[in-house]
Amino acid sequence: MMLLVIWGSTYFLVNKERMSIERQAELSVGEITDTYEARVVRALREIDTTLKLVRFTANSSNHSSVLSVLNEQRLLPPALLFTISIVDSQGMVVETTDPGLLGQRLTPPAQAMLDDDYLAVGEKDANQITFTRPLRPEQESAQGGGSGWVIIAIDANYFVSSYEVRSLGQQGMLALVGADGIVRVRRSGDVIHSGELMDIGAWKSSTLDAVSAPFMTHWQGVERYTLVRELYDFPLSIVVGLSAQEQLAAAHQLARNYWQRAGWTSGLLLIILAILGRLSWQLQWARRRVMEERVSHAQQVEHLAFHDTLTDLPNRAFLSHLITQAVKLGGRHSESFALLFLDLDRFKLINDTLGHDAGDHLLQEAASRLTTSVRESDVVARLGGDEFVILLSKVSRRDQIEPIAQKILSAIREPFMLAGQECHVSVSIGVSLYPFDGLDEQTLMKSADMAMYQAKLLGKNTVQFYTDELSAEMDVRLTLESGLHRALVSHEFRLFFQSKHDVEVGSTLGMEALLRWQHPTLGLLEPAQFMPLAEESGLAMPIAQWVLENACRQNMLWQQEGFPALTMAVKISARQFYDNSFVESIKEALATTGMDPWLLELEMTESMLLQDVQRTASLFAEIKKLGVKIVIDDFGTGYSSLSDLNALPVDTLKVSSSLVKRLSGTRRDQQLSSSVIELGKRLGMQVFAKGVASHEQSHFIGSHSSLPFHGFYSNRPLSAEESCQREK
Amino acid sequence: MLKRLTGSGISLLLGAMLSMTYHPASAEVLVVVSAEAPFTRLTSSDLRDVYLGRRTLIVNGAQVVPLDLTEGTAARSEFYTRYTGQTPAQIKAHWARQIFTGRGQPPQALANSRAVVERLVSDAKALGYIDPSFLDERLRVVTIE
Numbered sequence: 001m002m003l004l005v006i007w008g009s010t011y012f013l014v015n016k017e018r019m020s021i022e023r024q025a026e027l028s029v030g031e032i033t034d035t036y037e038a039r040v041v042r043a044l045r046e047i048d049t050t051l052k053l054v055r056f057t058a059n060s061s062n063h064s065s066v067l068s069v070l071n072e073q074r075l076l077p078p079a080l081l082f083t084i085s086i087v088d089s090q091g092m093v094v095e096t097t098d099p100g101l102l103g104q105r106l107t108p109p110a111q112a113m114l115d116d117d118y119l120a121v122g123e124k125d126a127n128q129i130t131f132t133r134p135l136r137p138e139q140e141s142a143q144g145g146g147s148g149w150v151i152i153a154i155d156a157n158y159f160v161s162s163y164e165v166r167s168l169g170q171q172g173m174l175a176l177v178g179a180d181g182i183v184r185v186r187r188s189g190d191v192i193h194s195g196e197l198m199d200i201g202a203w204k205s206s207t208l209d210a211v212s213a214p215f216m217t218h219w220q221g222v223e224r225y226t227l228v229r230e231l232y233d234f235p236l237s238i239v240v241g242l243s244a245q246e247q248l249a250a251a252h253q254l255a256r257n258y259w260q261r262a263g264w265t266s267g268l269l270l271i272i273l274a275i276l277g278r279l280s281w282q283l284q285w286a287r288r289r290v291m292e293e294r295v296s297h298a299q300q301v302e303h304l305a306f307h308d309t310l311t312d313l314p315n316r317a318f319l320s321h322l323i324t325q326a327v328k329l330g331g332r333h334s335e336s337f338a339l340l341f342l343d344l345d346r347f348k349l350i351n352d353t354l355g356h357d358a359g360d361h362l363l364q365e366a367a368s369r370l371t372t373s374v375r376e377s378d379v380v381a382r383l384g385g386d387e388f389v390i391l392l393s394k395v396s397r398r399d400q401i402e403p404i405a406q407k408i409l410s411a412i413r414e415p416f417m418l419a420g421q422e423c424h425v426s427v428s429i430g431v432s433l434y435p436f437d438g439l440d441e442q443t444l445m446k447s448a449d450m451a452m453y454q455a456k457l458l459g460k461n462t463v464q465f466y467t468d469e470l471s472a473e474m475d476v477r478l479t480l481e482s483g484l485h486r487a488l489v490s491h492e493f494r495l496f497f498q499s500k501h502d503v504e505v506g507s508t509l510g511m512e513a514l515l516r517w518q519h520p521t522l523g524l525l526e527p528a529q530f531m532p533l534a535e536e537s538g539l540a541m542p543i544a545q546w547v548l549e550n551a552c553r554q555n556m557l558w559q560q561e562g563f564p565a566l567t568m569a570v571k572i573s574a575r576q577f578y579d580n581s582f583v584e585s586i587k588e589a590l591a592t593t594g595m596d597p598w599l600l601e602l603e604m605t606e607s608m609l610l611q612d613v614q615r616t617a618s619l620f621a622e623i624k625k626l627g628v629k630i631v632i633d634d635f636g637t638g639y640s641s642l643s644d645l646n647a648l649p650v651d652t653l654k655v656s657s658s659l660v661k662r663l664s665g666t667r668r669d670q671q672l673s674s675s676v677i678e679l680g681k682r683l684g685m686q687v688f689a690k691g692v693a694s695h696e697q698s699h700f701i702g703s704h705s706s707l708p709f710h711g712f713y714s715n716r717p718l719s720a721e722e723s724c725q726r727e728k
Numbered sequence: 729m730l731k732r733l734t735g736s737g738i739s740l741l742l743g744a745m746l747s748m749t750y751h752p753a754s755a756e757v758l759v760v761v762s763a764e765a766p767f768t769r770l771t772s773s774d775l776r777d778v779y780l781g782r783r784t785l786i787v788n789g790a791q792v793v794p795l796d797l798t799e800g801t802a803a804r805s806e807f808y809t810r811y812t813g814q815t816p817a818q819i820k821a822h823w824a825r826q827i828f829t830g831r832g833q834p835p836q837a838l839a840n841s842r843a844v845v846e847r848l849v850s851d852a853k854a855l856g857y858i859d860p861s862f863l864d865e866r867l868r869v870v871t872i873e
Binding site: 039042043074077078079080081155157158159161162 | 798799820821823824825827828829830833834836837
């Protein structure tokens with residue numbers, strides 16, 4: 001648009017300038033022509049007047065020296081330019097202002113011969129133009145030129161001496177042309193020509209008004225604005241021309257300048273536009289980049305917010321969202337789905353022993369194995385720690401889930417390479433199904449979690465589906481768990497006692513303390529029902545300590561009541577045994593109750609002791625220093641390492657009740673039992689039978705003194721009061 | 729300007745020196761006036777102007793009429809070459825133009841130095857140039873400054 005304006009206006013200006021110059025040139029030609037015409041006419045009149053003066057003087061005076069007389073009177077034009085001669089009828093020079101011509105012969109022009117009173121213009125003389133009149137124009141010279149002529153020869157330059165290069169240029173033209181079309185003199189610049197033929201007739205006919213309106217001619221290779229004037233009274237025309245090329249040179253220069261300027265302006269404009277365009281493009285680009293950065297940043301933030309950084313799996317928040325979605329979809333399209341709650345079984349151990357890096361690596365590896373074990377459309381999420389959840393879409397039956405779960409189990413069972421060593425890890429899986437096991441995210445997650453817990457309880461590396469029974473068990477568990485904390489404070493634990501009898505007389509030798517929990521709603525509970533829970537919740541040690549102390553205390557109470565001093569046996573768990581404060585806790589119990597150490601018997605299972613034989617040995621040594629006795633419980637059931645056992649300072653063996661039962665079985669059974677009992681005896685230990693339920697059985701053992709028992713335990717636990725009654 | 733700055737005495741001296749420098753060269757042509765002429769010195773530019781028809785009035789308002797020699801004389805070409813710096817052909821072209829455009833007429837041309845001398849003697853206003861051999865006591869040489 002701008003460019004169009006620039007070039008349009010430039011074209012307009014150039015055109016206007018050109019037209020104005022053309023007009024100027026035409027005006028100029030007109031003015032120059034007017035002036036030139038006036039001067040030429042005046043010059044010719046002067047010449048003619050001179051001719052007439054000479055003729056008149058010659059005719060009237062008949063003097064022989066007409067010219068010198070006139071010259072003296074200063075009536076002749078300067079001899080410098082004008083050569084005036086009088087010739088006779090034969091053409092001989094009679095008198096002249098140029099002494100060099102005297103006696104020469106001059107040929108008068110042809111016209112001069114014909115016409116008596118005619119200013120004849122010479123046709124072609126070297127650098128001269130001659131004007132001639134006959135001496136005698138009167139009737140006597142009827143033959144014409146009978147008495148001679150007066151001739152004026154003029155330097156041709158004279159007629160074009162008014163040529164000014166300033167106004168006419170080097171290619172302009174001032175010319176005097178005869179009626180015959182022969183150029184008498186022409187000047188262009190500083191060069192003077194003559195004798196050329198100029199077809200002024202054709203020029204004049206080609207234009208309507210050749211006198212005042214300049215027209216364009218093309219003559220001898222030059223274009224000119226030209227005017228031709230036929231002179232009044234003289235057989236001559238003047239021609240004035242201005243070179244179009246010269247006149248327009250300025251216009252051309254100007255036009256060139258204009259075009260150049262337009263070019264520069266356009267260029268500048270284009271550059272500015274280009275710069276602006278580039279700037280705006282850069283701005284847009286920068287904006288777009290900022291936007292892209294924002295979007296990618298937002299995406300990153302969103303990804304971080306909804307993904308686990310370690311495994312890049314969806315996190316709890318994202319999973320929650322997905323489950324909510326699935327629940328909504330399930331509600332609408334009655335599509336069922338399953339939640340698999342996974343927990344790596346030995347993760348904590350690996351993390352603690354091999355370090356966190358190995359733990360992280362395990363999680364990553366497990367995550368990728370899980371992802372490859374399920375379908376593309378299923379979601380594997382990490383809740384945190386070693387807990388993963390898999391959302392299986394479009395499954396409704398256990399038999400659909402079972403294979404997937406098995407696949408996962410076997411995938412995780414493959415050994416992991418962690419910190420340069422091969423590790424075996426398993427996983428416990430709990431499954432809940434929508435809509436059967438819950439209609440919202442929370443319930444479904446809780447159900448799956450419960451099922452997983454059950455799977456753990458059932459020995460890990462297994463799949464467990466949620467059932468309503470499971471839920472009920474869980475409820476009990478929860479009730480117990482919450483009750484445990486309270487139980488110690490509110491004295492809900494009780495001690496029951498089993499008596500130890502002499503084999504021969506059946507008199508009571510000692511007591512064994514048994515822990516019971518008098519639960520306010522669930523009734524009397526055995527240790528197996530709550531001790532695992534107590535271990536999990538960190539209450540195992542305080543409870544064990546309570547048992548130890550109270551057993552001792554009860555024994556002292558009985559002694560104060562007058563009973564004889566009985567031994568007091570207390571069951572020790574593996575956890576308790578390996579606890580660093582175990583020996584200290586025994587000392588403390590004895591110190592606070594004041595019971596004699598030799599009355600205390602610590603019952604431990606064989607397998608428990610053999611976990612770490614050296615530790616066991618050093619602990620036993622300390623225990624023995626206190627004077628406390630050590631009893632091996634349930635001897636003869638599990639695996640026994642007789643050499644280890646022999647090395648330990650064990651006081652008593654309790655033979656398991658199953659072995660005792662065999663005594664009344666087949667001969668082979670009897671032999672086995674007898675051998676075991678005999679073995680104990682030979683090792684220098686007291687051997688007692690366990691689980692003698694009835695009086696008859698005890699009697700049987702007593703009467704068969706051949707049996708190698710030191711004594712037996714009654715099978716029925718009694719409370720402290722009942723025991724007291726019975727002993728009385 | 730020089731004249732005004734240095735005073736008439738110095739200008740006289742200078743003038744004499746200048747004319748002395750010109751004298752050896754003007755062995756072939758002398759600018760002369762009648763002994764009765766009211767001036768004896770001219771500046772070269774005045775002389776040139778007078779002979780090229782640019783002015784006619786000079787020196788204390790007295791009119792000066794220049795006289796020329798006819799074309800082809802030795803003194804003429806010497807005079808024009810020396811005092812106007814132009815060739816006879818240029819002088820001719822100059823007058824052709826002057827006459828044609830109606831601006832003036834060339835000085836009256838006399839056939840020889842003798843005619844010039846005769847004319848100078850009879851006309852106190854006339855100024856001319858002559859072959860030095862025609863110089864006599866009726867004439868006075870014009871100092872060209």
